[in-house]
Amino acid sequence: MSLRYALLALLRVGPLSGYDLQKLFAESVGHVWHAPDSQIYPELKRMETEGLIAGEEQSRGVRGRRRVYHVTDGGDQAFLEWVNGPLEYSRVRDPAHLKAAYLESAGAEARRAFLENHARHHTELLHRWQAELERIRSGRHPMLERRLATTPQSEWARTTAFKEFAYEGLVERAQTEIRWAQRGLQMLEDLS
Amino acid sequence: MSLRYALLALLRVGPLSGYDLQKLFAESVGHVWHAPDSQIYPELKRMETEGLIAGEEQSRGVRGRRRVYHVTDGGDQAFLEWVNGPLEYSRVRDPAHLKAAYLESAGAEARRAFLENHARHHTELLHRWQAELERIRSGRHPMLERRLATTPQSEWARTTAFKEFAYEGLVERAQTEIRWAQRGLQMLEDLS
Protein backbone atom coordinates (compact mmCIF):
# COMPACT_ATOMS: atom_id res chain seq x y z
CA MET A 1 0.00 0.00 0.00
CA SER A 2 2.97 2.31 0.49
CA LEU A 3 4.43 1.51 -2.91
CA ARG A 4 2.15 3.86 -4.73
CA TYR A 5 3.06 6.73 -2.43
CA ALA A 6 6.75 6.05 -2.90
CA LEU A 7 6.14 6.20 -6.66
CA LEU A 8 4.05 9.34 -6.37
CA ALA A 9 6.78 10.98 -4.30
CA LEU A 10 9.23 10.44 -7.15
CA LEU A 11 6.81 11.44 -9.88
CA ARG A 12 5.77 14.61 -8.10
CA VAL A 13 9.24 15.97 -8.79
CA GLY A 14 8.80 15.50 -12.53
CA PRO A 15 7.52 13.09 -15.22
CA LEU A 16 9.32 9.78 -15.62
CA SER A 17 8.96 6.56 -17.57
CA GLY A 18 8.49 3.27 -15.77
CA TYR A 19 12.06 2.41 -16.53
CA ASP A 20 13.51 5.70 -15.26
CA LEU A 21 11.32 5.44 -12.22
CA GLN A 22 12.53 1.97 -11.48
CA LYS A 23 16.19 3.02 -11.75
CA LEU A 24 15.70 6.11 -9.66
CA PHE A 25 13.64 4.12 -7.22
CA ALA A 26 16.44 1.69 -6.54
CA GLU A 27 18.85 4.45 -5.60
CA SER A 28 16.52 6.61 -3.52
CA VAL A 29 13.24 5.45 -1.98
CA GLY A 30 14.32 1.89 -2.61
CA HIS A 31 16.60 2.25 0.39
CA VAL A 32 13.58 2.28 2.67
CA TRP A 33 11.05 0.53 0.48
CA HIS A 34 12.21 -2.23 -1.80
CA ALA A 35 10.21 -3.04 -4.93
CA PRO A 36 11.18 -5.07 -8.01
CA ASP A 37 10.29 -3.91 -11.54
CA SER A 38 7.73 -6.65 -11.78
CA GLN A 39 5.81 -4.84 -9.08
CA ILE A 40 6.42 -1.31 -10.27
CA TYR A 41 5.07 -1.64 -13.83
CA PRO A 42 1.73 -3.19 -12.88
CA GLU A 43 1.34 -0.71 -10.04
CA LEU A 44 1.83 2.18 -12.44
CA LYS A 45 -0.90 0.75 -14.65
CA ARG A 46 -3.24 0.43 -11.71
CA MET A 47 -2.44 3.96 -10.60
CA GLU A 48 -3.23 5.21 -14.07
CA THR A 49 -6.61 3.49 -14.20
CA GLU A 50 -7.33 4.99 -10.79
CA GLY A 51 -6.48 8.43 -12.13
CA LEU A 52 -3.52 9.13 -9.83
CA ILE A 53 -1.11 9.44 -12.71
CA ALA A 54 -1.39 9.87 -16.47
CA GLY A 55 0.94 8.38 -19.05
CA GLU A 56 1.93 9.60 -22.47
CA GLU A 57 3.19 7.15 -25.03
CA GLN A 58 6.42 8.26 -26.67
CA SER A 59 8.24 6.55 -29.49
CA ARG A 60 11.88 5.69 -29.29
CA GLY A 61 13.61 4.94 -32.58
CA VAL A 62 11.53 3.02 -35.12
CA ARG A 63 9.67 0.50 -33.06
CA GLY A 64 10.64 1.46 -29.51
CA ARG A 65 8.14 3.03 -27.19
CA ARG A 66 8.09 4.32 -23.67
CA ARG A 67 5.33 5.57 -21.48
CA VAL A 68 6.08 8.72 -19.53
CA TYR A 69 3.94 9.26 -16.46
CA HIS A 70 3.10 12.42 -14.61
CA VAL A 71 1.09 13.01 -11.46
CA THR A 72 -2.49 14.22 -11.88
CA ASP A 73 -4.25 16.57 -9.48
CA GLY A 74 -5.94 13.54 -8.00
CA GLY A 75 -2.59 11.86 -7.47
CA ASP A 76 -1.15 14.94 -5.87
CA GLN A 77 -4.08 15.09 -3.53
CA ALA A 78 -3.78 11.40 -2.67
CA PHE A 79 -0.12 11.88 -1.86
CA LEU A 80 -0.86 14.83 0.40
CA GLU A 81 -3.58 12.87 2.14
CA TRP A 82 -1.07 10.13 2.75
CA VAL A 83 1.66 12.34 4.23
CA ASN A 84 -0.85 14.27 6.27
CA GLY A 85 -2.82 11.26 7.39
CA PRO A 86 -2.05 8.88 10.23
CA LEU A 87 0.37 6.02 9.72
CA GLU A 88 -0.87 2.58 10.62
CA TYR A 89 1.66 0.37 12.26
CA SER A 90 1.59 -3.23 11.19
CA ARG A 91 1.68 -6.04 13.69
CA VAL A 92 4.95 -7.26 15.05
CA ARG A 93 6.51 -9.90 12.87
CA ASP A 94 10.14 -10.23 13.56
CA PRO A 95 11.95 -13.35 12.30
CA ALA A 96 15.28 -12.40 13.87
CA HIS A 97 13.98 -11.94 17.39
CA LEU A 98 11.71 -14.93 17.05
CA LYS A 99 14.70 -17.04 16.26
CA ALA A 100 16.80 -15.41 18.94
CA ALA A 101 14.22 -16.47 21.51
CA TYR A 102 14.75 -20.12 20.59
CA LEU A 103 18.47 -20.00 20.08
CA GLU A 104 19.10 -22.29 23.02
CA SER A 105 17.72 -25.12 20.88
CA ALA A 106 20.41 -24.48 18.29
CA GLY A 107 23.93 -25.82 18.29
CA ALA A 108 26.83 -23.70 19.48
CA GLU A 109 27.98 -23.12 15.93
CA ALA A 110 24.56 -22.06 14.68
CA ARG A 111 24.18 -19.63 17.57
CA ARG A 112 27.38 -17.86 16.72
CA ALA A 113 26.57 -17.92 13.01
CA PHE A 114 23.18 -16.36 13.65
CA LEU A 115 24.55 -13.49 15.70
CA GLU A 116 27.47 -12.87 13.39
CA ASN A 117 25.13 -12.84 10.45
CA HIS A 118 22.79 -10.45 12.19
CA ALA A 119 25.68 -8.09 12.87
CA ARG A 120 26.92 -8.44 9.31
CA HIS A 121 23.53 -7.82 7.79
CA HIS A 122 22.96 -4.66 9.79
CA THR A 123 26.50 -3.49 9.19
CA GLU A 124 25.80 -3.63 5.47
CA LEU A 125 22.62 -1.65 5.95
CA LEU A 126 24.50 0.79 8.15
CA HIS A 127 27.06 1.42 5.44
CA ARG A 128 24.40 1.87 2.83
CA TRP A 129 22.53 4.37 4.96
CA GLN A 130 25.62 6.23 6.06
CA ALA A 131 26.64 6.62 2.43
CA GLU A 132 23.16 7.88 1.65
CA LEU A 133 23.36 10.37 4.52
CA GLU A 134 26.70 11.54 3.21
CA ARG A 135 25.21 12.13 -0.23
CA ILE A 136 22.32 14.06 1.26
CA ARG A 137 24.58 16.24 3.42
CA SER A 138 27.03 16.99 0.65
CA GLY A 139 24.29 17.79 -1.85
CA ARG A 140 25.13 14.90 -4.17
CA HIS A 141 21.88 13.02 -3.86
CA PRO A 142 20.28 12.56 -7.32
CA MET A 143 16.61 12.68 -6.30
CA LEU A 144 17.15 15.38 -3.73
CA GLU A 145 18.87 17.58 -6.30
CA ARG A 146 15.97 17.22 -8.70
CA ARG A 147 13.67 17.89 -5.82
CA LEU A 148 15.38 21.05 -4.66
CA ALA A 149 15.35 22.38 -8.22
CA THR A 150 11.56 22.66 -8.01
CA THR A 151 11.46 23.84 -4.40
CA PRO A 152 11.74 27.47 -3.29
CA GLN A 153 15.15 28.12 -1.83
CA SER A 154 13.61 29.12 1.48
CA GLU A 155 12.48 25.49 1.87
CA TRP A 156 15.79 23.84 1.06
CA ALA A 157 16.98 23.57 4.64
CA ARG A 158 13.73 22.03 5.75
CA THR A 159 13.56 19.54 2.88
CA THR A 160 17.14 18.43 3.48
CA ALA A 161 16.61 18.26 7.22
CA PHE A 162 13.75 15.76 6.89
CA LYS A 163 15.69 13.54 4.52
CA GLU A 164 18.66 13.56 6.87
CA PHE A 165 16.46 12.88 9.84
CA ALA A 166 14.89 9.83 8.18
CA TYR A 167 18.25 8.30 7.37
CA GLU A 168 19.64 9.13 10.79
CA GLY A 169 16.86 7.03 12.24
CA LEU A 170 17.86 4.11 10.05
CA VAL A 171 21.51 4.52 11.00
CA GLU A 172 20.67 4.49 14.69
CA ARG A 173 18.49 1.45 14.30
CA ALA A 174 21.24 -0.45 12.51
CA GLN A 175 23.71 0.51 15.21
CA THR A 176 21.35 -0.76 17.87
CA GLU A 177 20.99 -4.10 16.10
CA ILE A 178 24.74 -4.43 15.73
CA ARG A 179 25.35 -3.66 19.40
CA TRP A 180 22.72 -6.21 20.36
CA ALA A 181 24.24 -8.95 18.22
CA GLN A 182 27.68 -8.21 19.58
CA ARG A 183 26.46 -8.37 23.13
CA GLY A 184 24.94 -11.71 22.19
CA LEU A 185 28.28 -12.97 20.98
CA GLN A 186 29.80 -11.89 24.28
CA MET A 187 27.01 -13.73 26.08
CA LEU A 188 27.83 -16.93 24.20
CA GLU A 189 31.38 -16.75 25.47
CA ASP A 190 30.23 -16.09 29.01
CA LEU A 191 27.82 -19.02 28.94
CA SER A 192 30.44 -21.50 27.79
CA MET B 1 6.99 -19.06 6.73
CA SER B 2 8.02 -18.43 10.33
CA LEU B 3 4.54 -19.09 11.67
CA ARG B 4 4.94 -22.83 11.59
CA TYR B 5 8.18 -22.65 13.51
CA ALA B 6 6.62 -20.42 16.11
CA LEU B 7 3.87 -23.03 16.46
CA LEU B 8 6.34 -25.89 16.56
CA ALA B 9 8.30 -24.08 19.27
CA LEU B 10 5.20 -24.03 21.45
CA LEU B 11 4.14 -27.58 20.66
CA ARG B 12 7.58 -29.00 21.32
CA VAL B 13 7.06 -28.20 24.98
CA GLY B 14 3.93 -30.33 25.09
CA PRO B 15 0.71 -31.21 23.21
CA LEU B 16 -1.89 -28.48 22.80
CA SER B 17 -5.17 -27.96 21.04
CA GLY B 18 -5.53 -25.24 18.41
CA TYR B 19 -7.42 -23.16 20.90
CA ASP B 20 -4.85 -23.52 23.69
CA LEU B 21 -2.11 -22.85 21.22
CA GLN B 22 -3.78 -19.71 20.03
CA LYS B 23 -4.20 -18.40 23.60
CA LEU B 24 -0.67 -19.26 24.57
CA PHE B 25 0.59 -17.87 21.31
CA ALA B 26 -0.88 -14.45 22.00
CA GLU B 27 0.91 -14.14 25.31
CA SER B 28 4.30 -15.53 24.30
CA VAL B 29 5.58 -15.84 20.73
CA GLY B 30 2.81 -13.50 19.65
CA HIS B 31 4.90 -10.69 21.09
CA VAL B 32 7.38 -11.11 18.28
CA TRP B 33 5.20 -12.78 15.68
CA HIS B 34 1.57 -11.83 15.47
CA ALA B 35 -0.92 -14.29 14.00
CA PRO B 36 -4.72 -14.34 14.21
CA ASP B 37 -6.67 -17.58 14.85
CA SER B 38 -7.84 -17.57 11.28
CA GLN B 39 -4.25 -18.16 10.27
CA ILE B 40 -3.33 -20.58 13.05
CA TYR B 41 -6.04 -23.20 12.49
CA PRO B 42 -5.43 -23.66 8.75
CA GLU B 43 -1.68 -23.68 9.33
CA LEU B 44 -2.06 -26.49 11.87
CA LYS B 45 -4.02 -28.49 9.31
CA ARG B 46 -1.36 -27.94 6.70
CA MET B 47 1.36 -28.90 9.15
CA GLU B 48 -0.50 -32.07 9.95
CA THR B 49 -0.84 -33.07 6.31
CA GLU B 50 2.86 -32.40 5.92
CA GLY B 51 3.59 -34.67 8.84
CA LEU B 52 5.14 -32.08 11.14
CA ILE B 53 2.52 -32.55 13.79
CA ALA B 54 -0.16 -35.12 14.55
CA GLY B 55 -3.55 -34.43 16.04
CA GLU B 56 -5.79 -36.55 18.21
CA GLU B 57 -9.48 -35.89 18.29
CA GLN B 58 -10.84 -35.65 21.81
CA SER B 59 -14.44 -35.28 22.82
CA ARG B 60 -15.56 -32.59 25.18
CA GLY B 61 -18.98 -33.11 26.77
CA VAL B 62 -21.61 -34.61 24.51
CA ARG B 63 -21.06 -32.97 21.18
CA GLY B 64 -17.91 -30.95 21.79
CA ARG B 65 -14.63 -31.96 20.28
CA ARG B 66 -11.10 -30.69 20.27
CA ARG B 67 -8.05 -31.70 18.37
CA VAL B 68 -4.87 -31.96 20.40
CA TYR B 69 -1.68 -31.72 18.42
CA HIS B 70 1.77 -32.99 19.23
CA VAL B 71 5.04 -32.66 17.37
CA THR B 72 6.18 -35.66 15.32
CA ASP B 73 9.80 -36.64 14.81
CA GLY B 74 9.64 -34.96 11.42
CA GLY B 75 8.36 -31.78 13.00
CA ASP B 76 11.07 -31.83 15.61
CA GLN B 77 13.66 -32.25 12.91
CA ALA B 78 12.16 -29.44 10.85
CA PHE B 79 12.27 -27.15 13.86
CA LEU B 80 15.91 -27.97 14.55
CA GLU B 81 16.77 -27.38 10.93
CA TRP B 82 15.14 -23.99 11.21
CA VAL B 83 16.96 -22.88 14.37
CA ASN B 84 20.23 -24.26 13.09
CA GLY B 85 19.83 -22.96 9.57
CA PRO B 86 20.57 -19.49 8.27
CA LEU B 87 18.00 -16.73 8.63
CA GLU B 88 17.02 -14.90 5.49
CA TYR B 89 16.53 -11.21 5.90
CA SER B 90 13.68 -9.74 3.97
CA ARG B 91 14.07 -6.58 1.94
CA VAL B 92 13.74 -3.24 3.57
CA ARG B 93 10.17 -2.07 3.71
CA ASP B 94 9.71 0.59 6.28
CA PRO B 95 6.54 2.71 6.16
CA ALA B 96 7.59 4.96 9.04
CA HIS B 97 10.93 5.98 7.59
CA LEU B 98 9.47 6.25 4.12
CA LYS B 99 6.99 8.73 5.44
CA ALA B 100 9.59 10.52 7.52
CA ALA B 101 11.59 11.16 4.36
CA TYR B 102 8.65 13.06 2.86
CA LEU B 103 7.50 14.81 5.98
CA GLU B 104 8.39 18.19 4.59
CA SER B 105 5.39 17.83 2.28
CA ALA B 106 3.12 17.51 5.28
CA GLY B 107 1.58 20.32 7.29
CA ALA B 108 3.10 21.39 10.59
CA GLU B 109 0.36 19.66 12.54
CA ALA B 110 0.72 16.37 10.67
CA ARG B 111 4.46 16.40 11.20
CA ARG B 112 4.10 16.67 14.92
CA ALA B 113 1.31 14.11 14.98
CA PHE B 114 3.44 11.64 13.05
CA LEU B 115 6.39 11.90 15.41
CA GLU B 116 4.28 11.88 18.55
CA ASN B 117 2.47 8.84 17.26
CA HIS B 118 5.72 7.10 16.45
CA ALA B 119 6.97 7.75 19.97
CA ARG B 120 3.67 6.61 21.46
CA HIS B 121 3.56 3.44 19.40
CA HIS B 122 7.06 2.42 20.38
CA THR B 123 6.46 3.40 23.99
CA GLU B 124 3.60 0.94 24.07
CA LEU B 125 5.80 -1.76 22.59
CA LEU B 126 8.51 -0.86 25.07
CA HIS B 127 6.15 -1.33 28.00
CA ARG B 128 4.93 -4.62 26.62
CA TRP B 129 8.45 -5.92 26.18
CA GLN B 130 9.70 -4.62 29.49
CA ALA B 131 6.80 -6.35 31.22
CA GLU B 132 7.67 -9.52 29.34
CA LEU B 133 11.31 -9.22 30.39
CA GLU B 134 10.20 -8.77 33.96
CA ARG B 135 8.13 -11.95 33.77
CA ILE B 136 11.04 -13.85 32.32
CA ARG B 137 13.49 -12.62 34.95
CA SER B 138 11.19 -13.25 37.86
CA GLY B 139 10.24 -16.73 36.64
CA ARG B 140 6.58 -15.89 36.09
CA HIS B 141 6.49 -16.45 32.35
CA PRO B 142 3.83 -19.09 31.48
CA MET B 143 5.51 -20.65 28.46
CA LEU B 144 8.97 -20.45 29.95
CA GLU B 145 7.80 -22.25 33.07
CA ARG B 146 6.31 -25.07 31.03
CA ARG B 147 9.50 -25.11 29.04
CA LEU B 148 11.82 -25.33 32.00
CA ALA B 149 9.76 -28.16 33.44
CA THR B 150 10.92 -30.37 30.56
CA THR B 151 14.47 -29.03 30.45
CA PRO B 152 17.36 -30.38 32.55
CA GLN B 153 18.13 -27.97 35.36
CA SER B 154 21.67 -27.52 34.05
CA GLU B 155 20.16 -25.81 31.00
CA TRP B 156 17.86 -23.42 32.81
CA ALA B 157 20.29 -20.52 32.92
CA ARG B 158 21.01 -20.82 29.23
CA THR B 159 17.37 -21.10 28.23
CA THR B 160 16.41 -18.09 30.31
CA ALA B 161 19.41 -16.13 29.06
CA PHE B 162 18.36 -16.48 25.41
CA LYS B 163 14.79 -15.43 26.12
CA GLU B 164 16.03 -12.41 28.05
CA PHE B 165 18.46 -11.56 25.33
CA ALA B 166 15.77 -11.61 22.65
CA TYR B 167 13.53 -9.27 24.58
CA GLU B 168 16.40 -6.99 25.51
CA GLY B 169 16.97 -6.48 21.81
CA LEU B 170 13.35 -5.47 21.35
CA VAL B 171 13.54 -3.10 24.31
CA GLU B 172 16.64 -1.44 22.90
CA ARG B 173 15.09 -1.10 19.50
CA ALA B 174 11.98 0.54 20.93
CA GLN B 175 14.13 2.93 22.92
CA THR B 176 16.06 3.86 19.80
CA GLU B 177 12.83 4.61 17.93
CA ILE B 178 11.51 6.72 20.79
CA ARG B 179 14.72 8.73 21.01
CA TRP B 180 14.62 9.28 17.27
CA ALA B 181 11.04 10.53 17.30
CA GLN B 182 11.79 12.83 20.20
CA ARG B 183 14.80 14.27 18.45
CA GLY B 184 12.49 14.84 15.49
CA LEU B 185 10.07 16.79 17.66
CA GLN B 186 12.96 18.89 18.84
CA MET B 187 13.97 19.43 15.22
CA LEU B 188 10.47 20.70 14.39
CA GLU B 189 10.81 23.35 17.07
CA ASP B 190 14.24 24.33 15.85
CA LEU B 191 13.05 24.66 12.26
CA SER B 192 10.15 26.95 13.12
Add this chain to the structure above:
DNA sequence: CTAAACATGTAAAGCGTTACATGATTCG
Protein backbone atom coordinates in the same frame (compact mmCIF):
# COMPACT_ATOMS: atom_id res chain seq x y z
C1' DC C 1 -30.77 -19.15 31.22
C1' DT C 2 -27.32 -16.25 29.60
C1' DA C 3 -22.82 -14.67 28.99
C1' DA C 4 -18.17 -15.90 28.65
C1' DA C 5 -15.10 -18.95 27.22
C1' DC C 6 -14.22 -22.94 24.41
C1' DA C 7 -13.60 -24.61 19.78
C1' DT C 8 -12.86 -24.42 14.76
C1' DG C 9 -12.85 -22.84 10.73
C1' DT C 10 -14.01 -20.57 5.35
C1' DA C 11 -13.73 -16.97 1.73
C1' DA C 12 -12.06 -13.14 -0.62
C1' DA C 13 -8.93 -9.81 -1.47
C1' DG C 14 -4.47 -7.60 -1.34
C1' DC C 15 0.37 -7.46 -1.31
C1' DG C 16 4.81 -9.36 -2.36
C1' DT C 17 8.16 -12.73 -4.38
C1' DT C 18 10.09 -15.39 -7.94
C1' DA C 19 10.47 -16.97 -12.20
C1' DC C 20 9.58 -16.42 -16.72
C1' DA C 21 9.25 -13.81 -21.10
C1' DT C 22 10.26 -10.62 -24.89
C1' DG C 23 11.93 -7.30 -27.72
C1' DA C 24 14.37 -2.64 -29.22
C1' DT C 25 18.18 0.52 -29.22
C1' DT C 26 22.66 2.29 -28.68
C1' DC C 27 27.55 2.20 -28.12
C1' DG C 28 31.96 0.46 -29.11
Add this chain to the structure above:
DNA sequence: CGAATCATGTAACGCTTTACATGTTTAG
Protein backbone atom coordinates in the same frame (compact mmCIF):
# COMPACT_ATOMS: atom_id res chain seq x y z
C1' DC D 1 27.82 -7.58 -34.53
C1' DG D 2 27.57 -8.30 -29.75
C1' DA D 3 26.86 -6.57 -25.21
C1' DA D 4 24.83 -3.37 -22.30
C1' DT D 5 21.06 -0.83 -21.54
C1' DC D 6 16.47 0.49 -22.45
C1' DA D 7 11.75 -0.93 -22.02
C1' DT D 8 7.74 -3.52 -20.35
C1' DG D 9 5.48 -6.80 -18.67
C1' DT D 10 2.83 -11.90 -17.24
C1' DA D 11 1.95 -15.97 -14.33
C1' DA D 12 1.95 -18.61 -10.35
C1' DC D 13 2.37 -19.07 -5.81
C1' DG D 14 2.45 -17.90 -0.91
C1' DC D 15 1.56 -15.16 3.07
C1' DT D 16 -1.40 -11.96 5.63
C1' DT D 17 -5.55 -9.47 6.60
C1' DT D 18 -10.32 -8.93 7.21
C1' DA D 19 -14.61 -10.36 7.41
C1' DC D 20 -17.64 -13.80 7.91
C1' DA D 21 -19.55 -18.10 10.00
C1' DT D 22 -20.98 -21.57 13.41
C1' DG D 23 -21.66 -24.25 17.19
C1' DT D 24 -20.64 -26.20 22.32
C1' DT D 25 -19.76 -26.01 27.15
C1' DT D 26 -19.32 -24.15 31.62
C1' DA D 27 -19.89 -21.01 35.37
C1' DG D 28 -22.78 -17.93 37.75
